[in-house]
Amino acid sequence: MVTIYDVAQACGCSSATVSKALNNYPDVSAKTREKILKKAKELGFVPNLQARALSTNKTWNIGVLFEDKSHSGLTHYFFSQVLQGVKEQAEEMGYDITFISKNLGGVEMSYLEHCNRRKIDGVVIACIEFDEPMVQELMDSDIPVVAIDYYSEHISAIMSDNFRGVYELTKYLISLGHKDINYVFGHEVYVTEERIRGFKKALEEEGIPFSDDMLIKSKYSEKQPNIDATKVILGRDKLPSAILYPDDYSAIWGINTLRAHGLRVPEDISVAGFDGVEIGELVSPRLTTIKQNTSRMGKQASLKCIQMIESKSDDFTRITVGVELIPGKSTMAKK
Amino acid sequence: MVTIYDVAQACGCSSATVSKALNNYPDVSAKTREKILKKAKELGFVPNLQARALSTNKTWNIGVLFEDKSHSGLTHYFFSQVLQGVKEQAEEMGYDITFISKNLGGVEMSYLEHCNRRKIDGVVIACIEFDEPMVQELMDSDIPVVAIDYYSEHISAIMSDNFRGVYELTKYLISLGHKDINYVFGHEVYVTEERIRGFKKALEEEGIPFSDDMLIKSKYSEKQPNIDATKVILGRDKLPSAILYPDDYSAIWGINTLRAHGLRVPEDISVAGFDGVEIGELVSPRLTTIKQNTSRMGKQASLKCIQMIESKSDDFTRITVGVELIPGKSTMAKK
DNA sequence: CTGAAAGCGCTAACAG
DNA sequence: CTGTTAGCGCTTTCAG
Numbered sequence: 001m002v003t004i005y006d007v008a009q010a011c012g013c014s015s016a017t018v019s020k021a022l023n024n025y026p027d028v029s030a031k032t033r034e035k036i037l038k039k040a041k042e043l044g045f046v047p048n049l050q051a052r053a054l055s056t057n058k059t060w061n062i063g064v065l066f067e068d069k070s071h072s073g074l075t076h077y078f079f080s081q082v083l084q085g086v087k088e089q090a091e092e093m094g095y096d097i098t099f100i101s102k103n104l105g106g107v108e109m110s111y112l113e114h115c116n117r118r119k120i121d122g123v124v125i126a127c128i129e130f131d132e133p134m135v136q137e138l139m140d141s142d143i144p145v146v147a148i149d150y151y152s153e154h155i156s157a158i159m160s161d162n163f164r165g166v167y168e169l170t171k172y173l174i175s176l177g178h179k180d181i182n183y184v185f186g187h188e189v190y191v192t193e194e195r196i197r198g199f200k201k202a203l204e205e206e207g208i209p210f211s212d213d214m215l216i217k218s219k220y221s222e223k224q225p226n227i228d229a230t231k232v233i234l235g236r237d238k239l240p241s242a243i244l245y246p247d248d249y250s251a252i253w254g255i256n257t258l259r260a261h262g263l264r265v266p267e268d269i270s271v272a273g274f275d276g277v278e279i280g281e282l283v284s285p286r287l288t289t290i291k292q293n294t295s296r297m298g299k300q301a302s303l304k305c306i307q308m309i310e311s312k313s314d315d316f317t318r319i320t321v322g323v324e325l326i327p328g329k330s331t332m333a334k335k
Numbered sequence: 336m337v338t339i340y341d342v343a344q345a346c347g348c349s350s351a352t353v354s355k356a357l358n359n360y361p362d363v364s365a366k367t368r369e370k371i372l373k374k375a376k377e378l379g380f381v382p383n384l385q386a387r388a389l390s391t392n393k394t395w396n397i398g399v400l401f402e403d404k405s406h407s408g409l410t411h412y413f414f415s416q417v418l419q420g421v422k423e424q425a426e427e428m429g430y431d432i433t434f435i436s437k438n439l440g441g442v443e444m445s446y447l448e449h450c451n452r453r454k455i456d457g458v459v460i461a462c463i464e465f466d467e468p469m470v471q472e473l474m475d476s477d478i479p480v481v482a483i484d485y486y487s488e489h490i491s492a493i494m495s496d497n498f499r500g501v502y503e504l505t506k507y508l509i510s511l512g513h514k515d516i517n518y519v520f521g522h523e524v525y526v527t528e529e530r531i532r533g534f535k536k537a538l539e540e541e542g543i544p545f546s547d548d549m550l551i552k553s554k555y556s557e558k559q560p561n562i563d564a565t566k567v568i569l570g571r572d573k574l575p576s577a578i579l580y581p582d583d584y585s586a587i588w589g590i591n592t593l594r595a596h597g598l599r600v601p602e603d604i605s606v607a608g609f610d611g612v613e614i615g616e617l618v619s620p621r622l623t624t625i626k627q628n629t630s631r632m633g634k635q636a637s638l639k640c641i642q643m644i645e646s647k648s649d650d651f652t653r654i655t656v657g658v659e660l661i662p663g664k665s666t667m668a669k670k
Numbered sequence: 671c672t673g674a675a676a677g678c679g680c681t682a683a684c685a686g
Numbered sequence: 687c688t689g690t691t692a693g694c695g696c697t698t699t700c701a702g
Contacts, residue, residue, distance in 0.1 A: 003695055014673045019697060027671060046451040050394065051695035053385045054678045075415045084409040087434060094440020096433050096453065099422060105429020116381040118431065252617050279614050282587050338679055349689045354681060364687060386679035389694045673702085678695105685690080 002045045010039045022047065053119060062090055062305055063120040065100040065111055065138070067128050076221075077249070077277045078294060079127050082148060085298020086124055093306050095121070102134065111138045122305040124148065130189075144308035146301045151190040156308065156316040158301045162191050165290040165323040167198035169244060169272055172288070172325060174206045177334035178242040178270060181208075184229045184254070186220035186246035195274075199244070218246055226250040230257040241269060241334050248273035248280045248289055255283075255330065270331035276324070285329035293321050337380045345374045357382065388454060397425055397640055398455040400435040400446055400473070402463050411556075412584070412612045413629060414462050417483060420633020421459055428641050430456070437469065446473045457640040459483065465524075479643035481636045486525040491643065491651040493636045497526050500625040500658040502533035504579060504607055507623070507660060509541045512669035513577040513605060516543075519564045519589065521555035521581035530609075534579070553581055561585040565592040576604060576669050583608035583615045583624055590618075590665065605666035611659070620664035628656050 004018040011018065013032060021028045021036040028036075053059045064086060068076050087097055100114050100123060111134050115123060122144035128135055130150045139145050139155055147157045166183075173181055183199050186192050196215065203210050218229040226245060233243065234257075245251035251273030255265050265271050266285060273280055276291025300319050308314075339353040346353065348367060356363045356371040363371075388394045399421060403411050409418065422432055435449050435458065446469050450458060457479035463470055465485045474480050474490055482492045501518075508516055518534050521527050531550065538545050553564040561580060565588075568578065580586035586608030590600050600606050601620060608615055611626025635654050643650075 001695095004697095005695080015696080016673055016675095016698080017671085019695095020672090023697085029671060032671080046448055048389075048454065048695050049452050050385050050388045050454055051678090052697075054383075054389055054680090054695080055697045057678075059385065075412075075419055077410075080410045080415045087409065091434075091436050091439060092441070094442070096439070098431050098433065099426075101426050104426060104431070106427070107429070113381055117384050119383065119385055249617070256617075256619070279617065282584070282591075282614065283618055284591070336679090340679080350680080351682085351690075352688055355688090358681085362687060367687080383679050386694090387681075389679080389696090390681045392694075671702105674700090676697105676699090678697090681692105681694090683690105683692090686688085 002043045006043060007040045007045050011036050059119045059121055060095050061098050061120050062095050063098050063100040063115055063123040065123055065125045081294035082126055082298040085295040086302040089299040089302035110134050112141050115143055122309045124301045124305050144305055146305040148301055149191050156304050158297050158319045160292045161320050161323050162194035163198040166195040167202045168325050169290050170199050170202035173242045179208050180240040181242045182214055182216060182233055182240040183244045184216045184218045220246045221249050223253050226253045227257050230254045234261050244272050248275045248277050248287055251287055252283055266330050266332040272331055276326050288328035288331040289326050291324045291326050297321050337378045341378060342375045342380050346371050394454045394456055395430050396433050396455050397430050398433050398435040398450055398458040400458055400460045416629035417461055417633040420630040421637040424634040424637035445469050447476050450478055457644045459636045459640050479640055481640040483632060483636055484526050491639050493632050493654045495627045496655050496658050497529035498533040501530040502537045503660050504625050505534050505537035508577045514543050515575040516577045517549055517551060517568055517575040518579045519551045519553045555581045556584050558588050561588045562592050565589045569596050579607050583610045583612050583622055586622055587618055601665050601667040607666055611661050623663040623666040624661050626659045626661050632656050
């Protein structure tokens with residue numbers, strides 16, 4: 001293992017000078033710097049980030065905290081895309097990523113403790129129960145935190161334009177002649193509130209009266225709750241002509257349930273999802289949905305987190321990322 | 336920030352004793368240990384892993400190297416599942432995960448250099464062009480490496496039982512009365528060879544003569560090559576009664592292509608995939624496929640890697656993980 | 671412009 | 687059983 005001392009020796013200078021040359025300090029003559037860089041390369045010198053971190057107190061590591069209820073973990077379709085964005089942006093800026101967990105090696109520890117052990121510079125939080133005390137503890141700590149899909153006065157956050165998403169989707173359905181629209185919605189968090197607000201707003205603008213039974217409570221990305229919600233609708237006297245589901249997977253489970261009851265989609269009933277994941281393109285009929293710009297969300301989260309780290313500013317920002325209507329074949333004009 | 340010195344002072348002992356107590360060394364009296372543990376907790380002491388790493392030369396970090404050609408990155412359906420397994424197992428054993436990349440912060444560096452900078456203890460490699468010089472360099476280094484889906488004399492590896500997978504799938508089709516079976520296969524790596532071997536073996540055992548035109552070259556998880564391969568089949572004088580695709584996504588693209596040409600699946604032609612990802616269950620007809628135990632693969636890779644780290648043994652092992660036939664509705668008995 | 675020296679927090683002989 | 691001491695590799699004053 002080659003250290004700066006080896007390089008220093010080879011150059012006939014001190015380790016301090018080598019360190020400076022390697023880190024582009026201005027107070028090194030061009031000549032010395034060049035020599036040092038050359039020798040360092042020659043000797044195959046690789047800086048030891050652990051050692052550097054110890055003296056600078058900066059690890060160039062950002063933590064990612066993600067815990068989902070459905071235990072799909074990293075395979076979670078939404079999260080994996082966001083993560084990819086976080087990673088790309090972090091990499092570009094010279095940061096590595098560390099997953100934050102409780103319970104490392106059989107030792108229970110809080111998320112904050114994990115961060116402190118590793119001396120993580122900042123954290124991106126997503127898809128979690130934000131109310132959990134351990135998460136709050138982390139958000140209240142000195143570590144820069146960026147949340148995804150969470151609303152709070154004290155935290156920087158990145159979100160999709162959920163309001164506009166459902167608003168546009170609903171408008172689209174109405175433009176197809178649908179008036180009797182049901183919205184099967186996910187569990188009650190800020191994101192969901194925004195979506196419901198979008199739903200109501202669209203109805204209102206089009207002069208369609210809203211009533212509570214247009215909303216059916218369900219959950220995100222879980223099979224059974226969406227099947228059940230669909231059955232609730234099927235059990236009613238009068239069927240809606242269109243149904244919005246909390247997400248694309250839910251929409252597909254919904255479609256399968258509707259079909260099992262002898263209904264055709266979209267001929268008998270139109271269906272739309274939310275998220276715009278690949279699977280929506282593969283099923284038939286191709287799903288009408290709202291595409292979230294997940295990659296952008298991840299990148300923005302990463303960027304914001306790093307900015308907070310580097311400027312050491314405590315200011316928090318809320319960034320809304322645009323969404324896109326993807327008209328598919330699971331919806332059609334009402335006859 | 337509380338250090339062992341603070342704890343030592345509070346306990347009226349030396350930092351060395353604190354360190355020993357904290358690390359469960361035997362040569363500390365039960366009484367002192369207890370006192371130290373209590374004080375440490377009281378003061379909110381959290382060990383600094385950077386510092387520890389510097390003196391022990393062990394980071395408790397394992398690297399994950401993954402680079403896919405299709406740029407789906409972490410969202411890659413197969414990889415994300417494997418990664419989840421790697422992560423779970425690593426966590427359980429007290430290790431964190433770091434993604435290895437070239438090009439950190441605009442600085443080009445080899446994978447090996449990235450590992451060396453971070454002083455990664457070991458690496459799991461998956462879904463990569465194993466022939467690339469930079470990957471070879473890493474595999475030839477002193478760092479413990481475990482590969483997934485790669486065959487080499489000098490490297491520990493985890494693989495699915497690819498041979499058996501296609502073997503059983505083919506047997507299953509034959510048992511349904513199919514004799515005219517085509518195999519659209521992915522790009523030519525060891526995994527693919529094994530699968531083709533399984534295909535041939537099954538035919539042979541059932542006395543069905545093999546001919547080269549039963550094999551159609553395509554690619555894994557890429558849309559166009561599989562559409563093209565399907566068109567090649569469709570262009571022939573005589574259609575097969577069943578087609579095997581390289582993976583589930585490819586199978587779905589295949590089905591869509593067949594349908595676009597007026598064929599019904601499975602009535603006119605049976606189709607099977609490989610991988611057993613969730614999407615196969617969601618499309619209709621539900622896909623007949625081989626389920627790879629991805630989670631297990633990840634866990635095994637992680638485990639093996641950690642074992643290599645901890646025993647410092649250079650021995651390499653090859654572990655084959657079993658697969659499972661999932662009969663779906665995309666295949667049916669030949670009429 | 672260059673270097674000596676202290677220190678980041680922890681571990682690991684080695685003495686006592 | 688406990689403490690002293692010397693690093694691990696790098697950065698950072700502060701002199702020169």
